[in-house]
Amino acid sequence: xxxLTILAPALINGAMTGAVYALIALGLTLVFGxxxxxxxxxxxxxxxxxxxxxxxxxxxGLDPYLAIPIMTAAMFALGFGLQKSVISRASHGRDEMILxxxxxxxxxxxxxxxxxxxxxxxxxxxxxxxxxxxxGVALVSRTRLIAFVAAVVLSALLWLLIDRTDLGKxxxxxxxxxxxxxxxxxxxxxxxxxxxxxxxxxxxxAACLLLPIYYVNPQVGNVFVLVAxxxxxxxxxxxxxxxxxxxxxxxxxxxxxxxxxxxxLGQIGIFLIFIAILLFRPxxxxxxxx
Amino acid sequence: xxxxxxxxxxFGGLRAVDGVSLQVDEGRIVxxxxxxxxxxxxxFAMISGFLRPDGGTVAFxxxxxxGLARHRICDLGLVRTFQLVxxxxxxxxxxxxxxxxxxxxxxxxxxxxxxxxVAQRVHLARQxxxxxxxxxxxxRKRLELARALATQPKLLLLDEVMAGLTPTETEEVVxxxxxxxxxxxxxxxxxxVMQAVMRLSEQVYVLSDGxxxxxxxxxxxxxxxxxIEAYLGRGAAARMAAAAGTEPARGR
Amino acid sequence: xxxxAVVGALALGLALxxxxxxQSGFWLNLLTLMLFFGYLGGSWNILxxxxxxxxxxxxxxFGTGAYVTxxxxxxxxxxxxxxxxxxxxxxxxxxxxxxxxxFRYGLRGSxxxxxxxxxxxxxxxxxxxxxxxxxxxxxxxxxxxxxGNFQFAGKAGYYYVALAxxxxxxxxxxxxxxxxxxxxxxxxxxxxxxxxxxGVNAFGHKLAAITISGMMAxxxxxxxxxxxxxxxxxxxxxxxxxxxxxxxxxIGGMGTVAGPLLGSIVLHLVGDLTRKVxxxxxxxxxxxxxxxxxxxxxxxxxxxxxxxxxLAGRVGLGTARSGSTG
Numbered sequence: 001x002x003x004l005t006i007l008a009p010a011l012i013n014g015a016m017t018g019a020v021y022a023l024i025a026l027g028l029t030l031v032f033g034x035x036x037x038x039x040x041x042x043x044x045x046x047x048x049x050x051x052x053x054x055x056x057x058x059x060x061g062l063d064p065y066l067a068i069p070i071m072t073a074a075m076f077a078l079g080f081g082l083q084k085s086v087i088s089r090a091s092h093g094r095d096e097m098i099l100x101x102x103x104x105x106x107x108x109x110x111x112x113x114x115x116x117x118x119x120x121x122x123x124x125x126x127x128x129x130x131x132x133x134x135x136g137v138a139l140v141s142r143t144r145l146i147a148f149v150a151a152v153v154l155s156a157l158l159w160l161l162i163d164r165t166d167l168g169k170x171x172x173x174x175x176x177x178x179x180x181x182x183x184x185x186x187x188x189x190x191x192x193x194x195x196x197x198x199x200x201x202x203x204x205x206a207a208c209l210l211l212p213i214y215y216v217n218p219q220v221g222n223v224f225v226l227v228a229x230x231x232x233x234x235x236x237x238x239x240x241x242x243x244x245x246x247x248x249x250x251x252x253x254x255x256x257x258x259x260x261x262x263x264x265l266g267q268i269g270i271f272l273i274f275i276a277i278l279l280f281r282p283x284x285x286x287x288x289x290x
Numbered sequence: 291x292x293x294x295x296x297x298x299x300x301f302g303g304l305r306a307v308d309g310v311s312l313q314v315d316e317g318r319i320v321x322x323x324x325x326x327x328x329x330x331x332x333x334f335a336m337i338s339g340f341l342r343p344d345g346g347t348v349a350f351x352x353x354x355x356x357g358l359a360r361h362r363i364c365d366l367g368l369v370r371t372f373q374l375v376x377x378x379x380x381x382x383x384x385x386x387x388x389x390x391x392x393x394x395x396x397x398x399x400x401x402x403x404x405x406x407x408v409a410q411r412v413h414l415a416r417q418x419x420x421x422x423x424x425x426x427x428x429x430r431k432r433l434e435l436a437r438a439l440a441t442q443p444k445l446l447l448l449d450e451v452m453a454g455l456t457p458t459e460t461e462e463v464v465x466x467x468x469x470x471x472x473x474x475x476x477x478x479x480x481x482x483v484m485q486a487v488m489r490l491s492e493q494v495y496v497l498s499d500g501x502x503x504x505x506x507x508x509x510x511x512x513x514x515x516x517x518i519e520a521y522l523g524r525g526a527a528a529r530m531a532a533a534a535g536t537e538p539a540r541g542r
Numbered sequence: 543x544x545x546x547a548v549v550g551a552l553a554l555g556l557a558l559x560x561x562x563x564x565q566s567g568f569w570l571n572l573l574t575l576m577l578f579f580g581y582l583g584g585s586w587n588i589l590x591x592x593x594x595x596x597x598x599x600x601x602x603x604f605g606t607g608a609y610v611t612x613x614x615x616x617x618x619x620x621x622x623x624x625x626x627x628x629x630x631x632x633x634x635x636x637x638x639x640x641x642x643x644x645f646r647y648g649l650r651g652s653x654x655x656x657x658x659x660x661x662x663x664x665x666x667x668x669x670x671x672x673x674x675x676x677x678x679x680x681x682x683x684x685x686x687x688x689x690g691n692f693q694f695a696g697k698a699g700y701y702y703v704a705l706a707x708x709x710x711x712x713x714x715x716x717x718x719x720x721x722x723x724x725x726x727x728x729x730x731x732x733x734x735x736x737x738x739x740x741g742v743n744a745f746g747h748k749l750a751a752i753t754i755s756g757m758m759a760x761x762x763x764x765x766x767x768x769x770x771x772x773x774x775x776x777x778x779x780x781x782x783x784x785x786x787x788x789x790x791x792x793i794g795g796m797g798t799v800a801g802p803l804l805g806s807i808v809l810h811l812v813g814d815l816t817r818k819v820x821x822x823x824x825x826x827x828x829x830x831x832x833x834x835x836x837x838x839x840x841x842x843x844x845x846x847x848x849x850x851x852x853l854a855g856r857v858g859l860g861t862a863r864s865g866s867t868g
Contacts (some may be wrong), residue, residue: 038652090840096596099652100792101839103598107785107832114825218825222781226663229656265671271664278657279647338739364741372739378732389729392722393741401722437740 009138010255016144018251019151020209024224025231025243026158027202033238034175034195037087037095040102042228043221044109045200049075049207050216051117057124057211064124064208065146068154071204079200084193106221113218123215147209154205155244161198162240171195175238227254230274236284246284291316291476292337292368292445297346299332306332308500309346314445314493319467319477321487321508324497325521330480331373333497334447338370339363350445364393367444371434371451373480377422383409384418386433390440408440412466428459432466439470446470448479452486464490488512496520557705561698570697576803576810577704578765582783583790583802584711585758590788591796592718593751594731595650599658600787602640602665603633603756605778607763612681612773613674622683622692626764633760634753636665641752645745650734659784666779680774683767692768700769707765708803711758715799727751728797759787789831793838795845804846809834 024046031039052071056062062070082105091098131142162168173181174191182188214220231250235242250270257266277284292314299307307329314320322330335341337348339360347356350368369390378386387405388398395401409415412432417425425433431451438446448467452460464486471477481487487494487508494511496504498520504511511517515527522530564570586600607629614625640661644654669675687693694700718724729737730744738744767773777783786809794805812834813827820826842849 038656086836090836092843095651096655097839097843099596099655100788101836103785104832104835104839107835108829111825111828111832115823115829119824226660262671265667268664268667271660271667274660275643275657275664278649278653278660279643282647282649282653340735340739359743360738361741361743364739370739372736376733376736378729378736380732381728385725385728389725389737389742390740392725396722398720398722398725401725437736441740 004137006259009140010259011252012135012138012140013144014252014255015248016140016148016251017213017255018248019148019155020206020247021224021227021231021251022244022247023151023154023202023206023209024228025235025247026155026240027199027206028228029232029235029238029240029243030158030162030171030202031196031199032232034171035083035192037091037098037102038229039196039199040099040225041082041106041109042102042199042203043223043225044106044113045075045078045221046203046207046210046224047113047216047218047221048078048109049204050211050214050220051113051122052204053207053211054122054124054216063126064211065150068150068205068208071208072201073204075204075207076197076201078197080193080197082200083196084189087196088189088192110218110221117218119217119219121215121217124211126212129212141213143212147213150209151206154202158198158202159240167194226274227270230270230277233274233277233282233284239284242284291351292478293349294333294337295347295349297333297336297348298344299329299336299341300344305500307336307343310497310500310502311346312495312502312505314476314478316476317471317474318493319471319479319491320493320495321491322478322480322495322497323482323484323487323511328497328520329500330497331449334370334449334480338368338447340370364441367442368447369438369441369443369445370447371438371449373449373453375427375430375434377425377430377433379421379423381422382419383414383422383425383433383436386422387414387436387440390437393441404440405436408436411439411469412436413462427454428456431455431463435463435466439475443475445476445478448477448481450480450482452481452483455483460486554709561701567697570701572810572814574697574701574704574769576806577701577708578762578769579786579790579810580803580806581704581707581711581765582759582762582787583794583806584708584715585755585762586787587715587791587796587798587802588718588758589748589751589755591791591798591801592715592724592727592731593748594728594797595748595752596655596788597658597752597755597784598655598788599640599660599662599784600755600759601779601781601783602658602662603636603759604763604766604783604787605662605665605669605773605775606636607633607760608767608773608778609669609675609681609763610760611764611767612683615683616681621690622764622768623690626692626761629764630757630761633763634757636661636760637752637754637756638749641749641756645748645752662779662784666775669775669779675775678775680772680777682772685771692764700765703765707762712799712803714754714758719799723747723750731797785831789835791845793834793845795847798845798847801845801847808846 028039028042031037049071052074053064053067056067056070057064086105087098087101090101126143128142132139133142133145162171170186170191171194173186174188178188227250231246232243234249235246253273254266254270257269261269294310294312297307297310310333322333324330332341336343339358342357347354349355350366353366355363355366378389384402384405387408388401391401391404395404406418409418412435414429414432414436417429422433435451452463455463460483467477467490491508494506494508495502496511496517503520504514504517518527518530560573561570582604586597590596610629610632611622611625614620614628615622640658644657649657670678675681685693687695689699718727726737726742727747729742730747734744790805790809791802793809794803795801809831812830816827816830838845
């Protein structure tokens, strides 16, 4: 069971999927770090993005990877609009209320998808969908490899955005000290909307990377919600590095869990990790703010 | 009634409270004063069970209560108020005070009735059915007081109950606190409003940088050079005495 | 108080007479479901509305009760009414354990909501893989009609049981509102530290609330199984029950006696209307539920009952009462 030929592919595939998970989690941790809200609609927004990629492919023949810029921009607009017009108004600023509002949003999105597109599972058929790449110790599908590379690149770009640009500076200021940021003239509400938009934009990119290696139906978001939350608490809420590392770790954990325990029980592993972290180390492995 | 011995607490490298000992006898009003950051609220938190001391003991009515669970300490008759007022915002004033009354009374009707009585004593009777969230700062302070009173405490720990009040409001509270003591409750209070401290208390402890630097009657404390220096800086006592021609310094 | 009692008596009389007046099986079924979800929402409300701890995984208690009922009937042939006791105990146990862990480690607010979701998801996956629950295929209880067997040929029987359960849940909420336990629970909800300073054992009270909540929801699981004859992991532990229990309470009014029931009635009327108008389109009623939730949160955070009270206050009716969520 522990032979390299079996273990290596599991590890590598896990890490690759983990990078995409990380991209999803990055959006979530950004939203938490800045707005201090737990976006329960994160999963359903991912699902919407994946449908977007699907339809772009189906009706326009657009390759999912080429759709990345379009989807990122579109999801940014969606996120920006949601925060500005719905979330900030309905929650009156209270923590539990925000969670309920995002729950409401996820209900609406998920069931609208069910109504519009039915419960059927869809996936994309790419001409190179079955191509594999030989990495020596393992064979990985080309789509997975592309997803990995793209996820790493996009994460790096996001990091640059937060760390090097003026917008990023403003975002970090608001995250650390809202009132202080306001005092120096930063439009906090605008930054909130920008941050939420960026967080959701990550989902647009992640959707382009995920659809070729997965599938989409209205329930898909639920699968990823808890995984994303687990990654974020594992890495520490609001920690960028933590979310990325956490993504890789969870990806590998899921892969190994599936290997040793079978598909369904492997899923439990993730939930148990989530519960354990919340109980015993809510600040996460990387000591970010709780 | 209350005997604190050698209580200490450190946060990281900072010694917030350093070997503090004090004693509060029954039926007195004792004040704890000192410059900001001296460790007064930390001391209160340890006495009332909200913080675990690193060292030392707290004995209440002869019983060692160090490290006892907070809600149990209240049962024994030691109750504290908070510096930053903490009303039950969604409940009415009556319901707020009733929570205190419930420490001694099991039946809802009795507790609500007791709440009305206590509200009278602190001049909150008119606002009994208003949501606590709608009270002014002064009203909220009196609500804190009322809630604590309703528990029928033996010892009341008041944390800056007069902060942020106008002189008239302060005077009102002074009268209320005196009446409380006259009804048989011992009071230990943290206060910055010096006029209130001087008029109310019979005994004053001065805390500075986590240590008791002086203790005695209000008038003696006011003249104590160590106390003056704690508030105004080293050498201040001497400077003031020289400038005023050895006139005794008054409290801040 | 006198006026409330008269209104209550009238409502009860009307409710008891319903099966005699309403002949349509469809409407009787709808009313029964309204009552049931009012009950289930009421059980959520004890932890969510009165104790202020929002659970997103209420299904954990409900599903456990449902499975306990089904398994005990199938494997030991126990009488369904008897299994209801075990189901309640099962729900209470799950509540006790999850509550102990969550509260012991100080989880509140969103973290608490998330961990309850995680717990119910764990149970769902376990139910899908375990033998005793027959995995994804679910369990079917044997058909054996009769009052003694908690199965009814017509709809009226289920209606009356649901009515009885609803009355119990209303009574429970009322008792909480008028007792020291309830007052202390609400104090914990408003401000845990201040409550502890006033002698309230916050941990103990929250634990009691979640156990009661679990117990009631567990019994609700039995009712569901008896009415639908079938349970599987998705029904038992899926998000549907969790979401509906919290929706009816929030929309009707958290921390009120009649809130969950009112919310359930409104929600099911809305759902039914949309189904009629849009000819059974899948998912649309849930979309409306989501919209309703957001609208309520935005404009009526104290729910419909809170809104009614505010209106009554402005028009000058009734006595002043505190809002439940402030």
